[in-house]
Amino acid sequence: MSAITQENVRGGSVFKDISADDEDVQPTEIESLCMNCYQNGTTRLLLTRIPFFKEIIVSSFSCGNCGFSNTEIQSAGRIQDQGVCYTLKVKRKQDLDREVVKAESATTRIPELDFEIPPFTQKGSLSTVEGLLDRAVSGLEQDQPVRRANDPKVAEMIDDFIQKLRKLKDVENEFTLVIEDPSGNSYVENPVAPQKDENLTISHFKRTAQQDVQLGIRPDDDQDEEPAGSDLQTMRNEVLVFNTNCPECNAPAATNMKLVQIPHFKEVIIMATNCDSCGHRTNEVKSGGATEELGTRITLHITDPSDVTRDVLKSETCAVIIPELEFELGMGALGGKFTTVEGLLSDIKDLIVGKNPFVHGDSCSTDRVQKLKEFGEKLDKIIAGELNAHIILDDPVGNSYLQNVYAPEADPEMTVEKYTRSFEQNEELGLNDMRTEGYQEKN
Structure with missing residues (x-):
């Protein structure tokens, strides 16, 4: 049996060019958990090499139980020394068939439509120019039913924009596709390679400090202006x-x-x-900051078990309201907490049911015990995703937070309102008599 050389492993046995004629190019199948129904599905991994580019890992997941599926790509190499920017002039329909690798860190732009897909808002993908357009259309169409119900004018504007994106595939007019990736791991195919493509411009650039932080190759603390010996810097580290x-x-x-x-x-x-x-x-x-000028009212519609895994920061001044249960927890109760929605609801149940002195003992009312028991059961149903409900964090100081899982995009299940505090709220917080200027002067 012949020995396997390092060159064979690197170039031949592991990463191979995609070819329909090569029977050895088969994906590796792994049983894995479906994050949609939490049953077992199948992940297929294919290690391949794109000609005139580099090695990538293509992963595809499918679930036979609920039908959920997704596909993404990851670079098999390191983050490059410089970022890369591809500018493609799409002049004919054949250009729509060009292969495109879009890393998660890449920004996609179509200047003619003033359209941009920010970095880290989509998983990496191996597609074509046409596939990128189709994916953009699908992303915009996803929340259209909600928009049509809540804001018909915005929905109509987005419908018009979707039609413009679809019309690009007819290539009646030339348009520009720009993919800018600070990791250097994105790619647009040159069909005449190794010859120069007159319609494709490739430029490289030096990453900014912020881009290094986003890519995880520089700690966030490096951007801080405080000296390394300062108290604030020490607390961060x-x-x-x-x-x-x-x-x-x-x-x-x-x-x-x-x-x-x-x-x-x-x-x-x-x-x-x-x-x-x-x-x-x-x-x-x-x-860690000052009192905000405006109060904050955050409303989350819990429609799925995954919603209760969101991070929650409840400050001491925050009230918690669950309209469906006609329940309100005043400010000061439970104190300040950094937990999840599930953790907050469990703490509320423990406070109202578990540690309530009126639930235990011979003198407790049977009717009261029954009502509190039903309240606890409804909280359990909300946590389990069996009962849709709204949870409202009303913080007049504006120092509470609920995780937006779609960030930096808007969350369709969550609204954040800013409001001016009332005189009574300022009085309760001790802000009416607070002096921040001239406090040393005698009255």
């Missing part, structure tokens, strides 16, 4: 430990504190206390 007393049994305990940047929100301080004596554990969240 380390977990600070303080000696305190357990709030439950008063025994000596340790409190861990860390400054955390929540994506698309702000910095918060998370404190956690664990007591070795009685086992009591607690966590608390404080905003």
